[in-house]
Amino acid sequence: MKQQVESLVTSALERLVAEGFLPGEGHAGVQVERTRDRGHGDFSSNAALVLAKRAGVKPRDLAARLVATLPPSPLIERVEVAGPGFVNLFLSPAAYQVLVPHILTTGAAYGCSDFGAGRRVQVEFVSANPTGPLHVGHGRGAAYGAVVANLLAAVGFAVQREYYVNDAGRQMDILAVSVWLRYLELCGEETPFPSNGYQGDYVWDIAASLHREQGDAYRRAGSQVFAELPPDEPVGNRENHIDALIARARRLLGDQDYRRVFERGLEHLLADIRDDLSHFGVEYDEWYSERSLAERGAVEQAVERLRAAGHLYERDGALWFCSSAFGDEKDRVVARDDGRTTYFASDIAYHLDKLARGFERLIDVWGADHHGYVPRVQAALAALGEDPDRLDVLLVQFASLYRSGERAPMSTRSGDFVTLRQLRKEVGRDAARFFYIMRRCEQHLDFDLDLAKSRSADNPVYYVQYAHARICSVLRQAAEKGIAIAPSPGETNLELLTATHERSLLEVLSRYPEVIEAAALTREPHQLAHYLRELANDFHTYYNAHQFLVENRRLRDARIKLILATRQTLRNGLDLIGVSAPETM
RNA sequence: GCCCUCGUAGCUCAGCAGGACAGAGCAAUCGCCUCCUAAGCGAUAGGUCACAGGUUCGAGUCCUGUCGAGGGCGCCA
Numbered sequence: 001m002k003q004q005v006e007s008l009v010t011s012a013l014e015r016l017v018a019e020g021f022l023p024g025e026g027h028a029g030v031q032v033e034r035t036r037d038r039g040h041g042d043f044s045s046n047a048a049l050v051l052a053k054r055a056g057v058k059p060r061d062l063a064a065r066l067v068a069t070l071p072p073s074p075l076i077e078r079v080e081v082a083g084p085g086f087v088n089l090f091l092s093p094a095a096y097q098v099l100v101p102h103i104l105t106t107g108a109a110y111g112c113s114d115f116g117a118g119r120r121v122q123v124e125f126v127s128a129n130p131t132g133p134l135h136v137g138h139g140r141g142a143a144y145g146a147v148v149a150n151l152l153a154a155v156g157f158a159v160q161r162e163y164y165v166n167d168a169g170r171q172m173d174i175l176a177v178s179v180w181l182r183y184l185e186l187c188g189e190e191t192p193f194p195s196n197g198y199q200g201d202y203v204w205d206i207a208a209s210l211h212r213e214q215g216d217a218y219r220r221a222g223s224q225v226f227a228e229l230p231p232d233e234p235v236g237n238r239e240n241h242i243d244a245l246i247a248r249a250r251r252l253l254g255d256q257d258y259r260r261v262f263e264r265g266l267e268h269l270l271a272d273i274r275d276d277l278s279h280f281g282v283e284y285d286e287w288y289s290e291r292s293l294a295e296r297g298a299v300e301q302a303v304e305r306l307r308a309a310g311h312l313y314e315r316d317g318a319l320w321f322c323s324s325a326f327g328d329e330k331d332r333v334v335a336r337d338d339g340r341t342t343y344f345a346s347d348i349a350y351h352l353d354k355l356a357r358g359f360e361r362l363i364d365v366w367g368a369d370h371h372g373y374v375p376r377v378q379a380a381l382a383a384l385g386e387d388p389d390r391l392d393v394l395l396v397q398f399a400s401l402y403r404s405g406e407r408a409p410m411s412t413r414s415g416d417f418v419t420l421r422q423l424r425k426e427v428g429r430d431a432a433r434f435f436y437i438m439r440r441c442e443q444h445l446d447f448d449l450d451l452a453k454s455r456s457a458d459n460p461v462y463y464v465q466y467a468h469a470r471i472c473s474v475l476r477q478a479a480e481k482g483i484a485i486a487p488s489p490g491e492t493n494l495e496l497l498t499a500t501h502e503r504s505l506l507e508v509l510s511r512y513p514e515v516i517e518a519a520a521l522t523r524e525p526h527q528l529a530h531y532l533r534e535l536a537n538d539f540h541t542y543y544n545a546h547q548f549l550v551e552n553r554r555l556r557d558a559r560i561k562l563i564l565a566t567r568q569t570l571r572n573g574l575d576l577i578g579v580s581a582p583e584t585m
Numbered sequence: 586g587c588c589c590u591c592g593u594a595g596c597u598c599a600g601c602a603g604g605a606c607a608g609a610g611c612a613a614u615c616g617c618c619u620c621c622u623a624a625g626c627g628a629u630a631g632g633u634c635a636c637a638g639g640u641u642c643g644a645g646u647c648c649u650g651u652c653g654a655g656g657g658c659g660c661c662a
Contacts, residue, residue, distance in 0.1 A: 037605075046604065049642075059642080083605045084642070129662065171662055239661085318660050329588070329658080336660040343662050371589050372657045397590075397656080439598070442590055444655065446597075451611090455624060458611060466624050474621045481621095518601060530599060533609080537626095544617085544626040585624065 001099070001510045004075060005043045005089060006032045012069040013047060021065065022055050034511065041080065041088035042507070048085040059085025096506040097494040103509065103565040104487065111516045111572050116157030122354055123149040125365035126277065127164040130269040131175045132200055134276050137367065139420040140399045140445060143436035143578070144525060145365040146282045148394070150576045151520035151528070160359070161284045164350065167266055168291040169343060173246045174198065175269075176262040180218065180249055181225075182207035183261075189222035194245060196238045206268045210261065218261060220252045276421050280429060281578040293349050299341050302349035303334055311383045326379035348380040351391065355381075361390055363523070368395045368442070394523055399436070399445040408449075427452040430579045434461040437525040437577060460533055464570065465582055467536035470543060471567040472583040478549050478560070485560055493558040501542040502562060508538050512569050516576070525577065532573045539566050 009032050016022040030047045048063035055062055063081040070079060077092040103110045125145025128138045146161070153159040166172070178197040182204050185191060193199070210218070225248060232241040250258045270287075277283075293299055303319070306312050311322050317337030321344075324331050334345040354362050366373070374395075378388035401408035401418055408418050423432055431452040438460065439445050451459055478485045497506065512531070519527040548559040571581045 031604090033604085034601080035605090036600095036608090040605070044605085049604075053642085086605065131662095166662065169662055316660080320660095333660045338660085340660090342660070346662095368590070368656060370657085370662095374589090395590080443598080444591080448597085451597095459624080460610075462624050463610095466622080470622065470625085477621045515601085522602075524601095526599080527601075530609085537609090540625055541627085543621080544623095547621065549621055585622075 001075075001091075001095065002032065002034070002043070002514050004073075005091075008070055008073055008076070008089075009045050009047060009066075009087070011071055012066055013051075015069050016065065022051060034514070035088065040082060040086070041090040043089045043091070044082075045087045045089070046085075048081075048087060052085065063087050093495065093498070096503070096510065097491045097497075099506060099510050100494055100561050100565045101490055103568055104561065107568060108572060108575075110568060111513045112154045112156070113513060113517060114156040115517060115520075116152065116155050118156065118158050119361070120160070120359045121152055121157045121361045121363065122160045122162055122357075122359040123152070123363045123365065124162045124164055124354075125149075126273075126282075127166070128273065129166045129171050130266055130273060131171050131198060132269065133202060133272055134420040135417045136401055136420060136423050136447065137398050139280070139423060139432065140436045140441075141365050141367065141396050142277060142280060142282050142420070143433050144394075144396055144441050147437050147525040147528075147577055148363065148365070148520075148523050150578070151516060151523075151525065154576060155517050155520045157520075160286065162286045162288055163284045165270065165287055165289050166343075167270075167289050168294055168346070170243075170246075172262065172266065174242055175203075175265045176258070177242065177246050177249050178203050179206050179210065179265045180253075180261050183210050183218060184220070184222060184225070186211045187216055187219045189219065189225075191222040191225060192232070194238065194242050195233045196242045202269070202272070203265075206265055209268070210264050218253060218257055225249075225252065276419075276424075280420065280424060281433065288350075290346055290350070293346055293353065294341075298349040298353060299345050302352055303341065303345055305352075305384055306334065306348070306380070309383060309385075321376075321380065321383070323376045323379035323383070326382045328375040328379040332376050344376065347377060348384075351377060351381060352384065352386070355386055355390070361392065364391065364393045366393055366395055368397045371395050392523075394441060396441045397444045399447050401447045401449055403449045423449075430465070431459070431461045433578045434464075434529060438529050440524060440526050460529070461579065462585070464532045464536045464574065465579070466585055467539045468567060468570045468574070468581045469583060469585040471539070471563045471570075474548055474563060475560075481549070483549060483556070487561040487564060488557050493554045494561065496555050496558045497562060499546060501538070501545050502559075505535075505538045505542055505562065505566060508535050509565055509569055512573070528573055528577060532570065532577075535566070535570060535573070539563070539570075 009030075013022065013030070017024045030045070030050050032043055032045045035041055035044045045066075048059045048066055052059040052062050057065075060081055063085040066087055067079045067081060070076075075091055075095040077090045079090070080088045082088050123145055125148075126134070126138055126142045128134055134142070149159050149161050174196065175198055177194070178199075181191050181193055181197065186207055197203075225245075229244045229248065230236050230240045232238055249261075253261065274287075303312070306321055311325070312334070313320055313322065318333045319335035320331045321334050322331050332344055333342055334348070335341045351362065374393045377393075378391060381388045381391060401423070427435075427449060435447055435452050436445070452461070455462060475485050497503070512535075515527055515531045519525055546559070548556065548563060550556050550559070574581045
């Protein structure tokens with residue numbers, strides 16, 4: 001609807017240019033917008049204000065000229081010049097009458113567009129290390145990334161959803177050692193547990209299943225394991241201690257058995273994460289292995305490309321990338337003095353690989369704690385001749401849980417945290433999804449568990465869902481009374497929708513595609529959440545003000561059509577957010 | 586110290602890529618079910634948009650600085 005109005009204004013401007021009344025250039029900043037105030041019409045354009053100076057005319061005179069030039073359209077009832085030179089456009093009732101059959105015939109596709117024209121976009125999100133179950137912080141990234149991906153798909157992009165699996169690297173070794181030590185305990189060995197190890201109960205679970213299936217196959221004497229290791233904290237350095245422990249485990253188990261223990265931990269946690277996300281309504285097209293990059297030699301190649309381009313140098317035995325020449329605040333190491341490449345090197349390779357796979361645009365959803373990492377990745381892309389602007393990093397702030405006003409603890413290493421699974425079980429998937437995306441992502445989120453669980457009007461999830469259920473209920477009533485709920489075709493009877501509440505509901509419904517597009521392009525799912533609340537509100541108000549199942553057959557038909565269109569729009573919006581649209585509550 | 590994000594009503598937050606008198610939900614006060622689910626609706630009250638400059642016809646929105654909150658600055662991932 002907005003587009004149609006926009007094109008009217010644009011063609012008027014083009015005519016003024018053709019007539020030599022306006023310069024042909026410099027129309028940037030000209031907008032057609034929804035008005036906030038009904039008194040200002042439905043749409044408003046600032047064109048005269050923006051262009052007056054260049055045209056050498058007073059804004060109001062230009063506005064009058066613009067109004068006179070506007071092509072006639074059945075959409076527009078009247079046009080006014082207002083204030084300093086705004087052009088206010090009032091839509092005709094007919095404009096809204098076509099909307100209802102449009103929504104009903106478009107159905108689930110209402111709000112979708114071809115804006116993206118099938119351009120390929122990749123959204124990578126969550127990508128948590130498989131060293132433990134997902135916690136509530138990951139949940140926010142999951143909900144956010146999933147909805148951003150849904151929104152982009154809705155406006156016509158070819159979206160690929162990807163999870164980057166950090167299955168290489170030291171953290172995974174620490175997990176493997178943690179599992180092994182728990183296993184040794186189950187075998188009856190007396191082994192201290194490193195302060196740096198993963199202490200969660202899930203480590204016991206993995207160790208137990210290993211022990212159940214393999215018996216004592218991986219058993220080694222505790223004294224042998226810890227003989228002459230550098231001391232753990234508080235006496236020594238816990239990093240040195242655990243690194244030595246990893247090396248010892250490798251040596252005592254041999255590469256093959258060590259690998260098996262390692263794989264056991266990885267597979268267990270990955271399966272757990274997949275299952276968890278799947279129940280959360282988050283599905284991926286690709287689980288991309290970091291290890292596979294290294295095994296293919298992609299990391300070496302990336303480093304080689306940097307070297308060939310002359311952006312590497314050696315210092316203190318390590319290999320550095322001069323990222324500071326590309327906007328980073330300091331240079332970064334890509335290969336350590338022992339020759340092992342860093343996580344950063346893998347990440348460069350990974351992003352190059354994404355581009356090589358043909359995505360026009362890359363979206364990474366990261367925790368806000370990684371923000372310092374953004375400039376170096378973009379620096380690497382720039383250094384290799386890629387356009388760093390093709391990578392969009394969206395930083396999601398942490399979420400804190402509040403239960404009866406108290407903040408819930410969060411610490412991955414100690415295993416003392418609320419998991420996404422627990423959250424889902426406690427508040428349900430719908431409430432969790434909705435609450436997670438209610439706030440802008442760069443805003444700290446205080447997740448009120450009591451509110452999310454409350455079955456009351458205070459709870460925005462129920463509020464929106466209730467609007468949907470209420471419509472279904474009305475239709476059930478109608479069916480019970482033997483009233484036909486199949487609406488008449490086309491625009492029949494819609495001219496009867498003249499009440500203020502009906503007009504208002506129609507206006508909100510007509511805005512839905514604009515909301516989807518704006519939310520997708522700005523990557524701001526919260527706009528959709530707010531919109532749905534507004535739509536639900538308008539519906540509830542209407543419900544309270546008018547009876548739908550009235551005696552007058554034609555009016556009843558019109559109203560049923562209107563609430564069917566409302567239900568469809570609510571459904572579509574909830575679906576994008578990943579929240580169910582219940583028929584009863 | 587340097588960098589990032591944020592600072593709007595008592596509380597939690599919107600404010601649409603600068604626009605016409607600053608919005609919503611809670612909480613507070615007052616109303617509304619012989620009627621399609623009251624998990625609902627209406628009304629009242631409540632704000633120098635942290636502060637100071639600047640850009641602009643026009644600033645909550647853009648720029649600079651100050652103050653305040655959170656986060657980040659490893660040959661960790």
